[in-house]
Amino acid sequence: MKQIFFIFLILSGYNSLAGSDPSLQITNAWIQEGPPNARVLAGFMDINNHTTQGIIIESATSDSFKRIEFHQTINENGMARMRKQDKLMIKSGASLKLKHGGYHLMLIQPKKHLKEGDKIDILFKLSTSTTQLISLTVKKPTDSQQGHQHHH
Amino acid sequence: MSQNHKENSNQHKFIYGTVAIIAVLAGLFVMQLNKEQPAAPLELINATLLKPAKIVKPSGLIDHNNQAFGLKQMQGHWSFVFFGYTNCPDVCPATLFQFKNIAKMLDAHPHIKANTRFILVSIDPERDDAKHLKEYVQYYHPDFIGITGNNKDIYSFSRQMGVIYQRQAPEKKSEPDNYLVDHSSAILMLNPLGQLQVVYSAPHEAETILKDYIAIYQATSGQDS
Numbered sequence: 001m002k003q004i005f006f007i008f009l010i011l012s013g014y015n016s017l018a019g020s021d022p023s024l025q026i027t028n029a030w031i032q033e034g035p036p037n038a039r040v041l042a043g044f045m046d047i048n049n050h051t052t053q054g055i056i057i058e059s060a061t062s063d064s065f066k067r068i069e070f071h072q073t074i075n076e077n078g079m080a081r082m083r084k085q086d087k088l089m090i091k092s093g094a095s096l097k098l099k100h101g102g103y104h105l106m107l108i109q110p111k112k113h114l115k116e117g118d119k120i121d122i123l124f125k126l127s128t129s130t131t132q133l134i135s136l137t138v139k140k141p142t143d144s145q146q147g148h149q150h151h152h
Numbered sequence: 153m154s155q156n157h158k159e160n161s162n163q164h165k166f167i168y169g170t171v172a173i174i175a176v177l178a179g180l181f182v183m184q185l186n187k188e189q190p191a192a193p194l195e196l197i198n199a200t201l202l203k204p205a206k207i208v209k210p211s212g213l214i215d216h217n218n219q220a221f222g223l224k225q226m227q228g229h230w231s232f233v234f235f236g237y238t239n240c241p242d243v244c245p246a247t248l249f250q251f252k253n254i255a256k257m258l259d260a261h262p263h264i265k266a267n268t269r270f271i272l273v274s275i276d277p278e279r280d281d282a283k284h285l286k287e288y289v290q291y292y293h294p295d296f297i298g299i300t301g302n303n304k305d306i307y308s309f310s311r312q313m314g315v316i317y318q319r320q321a322p323e324k325k326s327e328p329d330n331y332l333v334d335h336s337s338a339i340l341m342l343n344p345l346g347q348l349q350v351v352y353s354a355p356h357e358a359e360t361i362l363k364d365y366i367a368i369y370q371a372t373s374g375q376d377s
Contacts, residue, residue, distance in 0.1 A: 032245060078333060080336070084323065101355065
């Protein structure tokens with residue numbers, strides 16, 4: 001039972017808390033599974049900054065992708081527009097949800113076909129001169145993750 | 153003075169317009185009464201029904217098996233149509249998963265399912281050839297259809313369907329093939345005559361789309377699920 005709980009902690013991404021300090025609290029970090037020939041994927045997570053200072057995520061890198069960019073989907077006037085963000089800023093005490101139809105990680109050129117259940121590490125470079133390793137789980141979306149309307 | 157005159161004129165227009173609408177509605181009511189089974193008024197949650205349906209004339213398009221895709225292929229069934237591209241990280245995969253969910257929920261309505269198609273039209277034909285599209289759409293569902301063509305024919309079809317898209321400049325000059333495309337987020341629907349009949353505006357929810365679709369299907373075909 002203890003082992004199961006331990007595994008749950010790892011899966012939940014709480015292990016990142018044990019890393020360098022100050023750091024962000026990351027939960028629900030996941031990558032949406034895509035077709036085998038998808039050239040881009042999207043990564044999502046909930047980011048909380050419980051520290052006393054604002055933290056900027058300056059870049060993200062991973063061995064599993066050629067490049068990672070921060071993007072924001074903007075739905076306006078019936079158009080879906082994608083805008084690149086150079087950095088993500090999370091103020092002290094604030095949170096940022098990376099989710100469908102909003103901010104997300106754009107994962108460019110996966111090195112292999114990622115399948116449901118795979119674990120992928122992504123390294124955030126933070127403005128606090130530290131790095132933070134995030135573990136993301138590859139998943140197929142559930143209806144609630146697709147239901148944009150519930151959040152509006 | 154002229155302001156008053158204008159207002160009077162507008163009031164007249166309004167009254168005449170109202171009378172005309174009432175006359176048309178009365179006519180329709182009579183027509184409905186003459187039918188054996190008068191149809192109940194169609195109540196839709198989110199979808200917009202186009203009346204009359206818009207005639208579209210696709211030309212030069214191919215499906216993911218390199219077969220011609222024209223009016224003939226669009227007829228005989230209802231088709232959900234989304235304009236997107238396979239290098240799209242967020243919106244297009246989300247919409248295709250919703251198509252997948254709708255298809256799954258249609259298992260409970262086999263008659264409707266047999267008359268329903270799901271189509272992704274690539275607005276990025278330079279990167280989305282038939283072979284690439286096939287593997288991409290069939291990951292979501294083996295029955296989904298990918299459509300591509302040349303830029304001119306895709307553009308023409310998109311305009312007829314009321315869709316706009318715009319390619320962004322590449323992020324890096326050294327990677328000219330790495331670019332994003334802004335595009336309309338609506339899901340369109342063709343009726344069995346191959347005409348644009350329904351617009352499902354974003355944000356989308358599979359269950360809502362399905363409810364509206366079943367209502368439209370049953371109202372227009374007079375068939376049960």
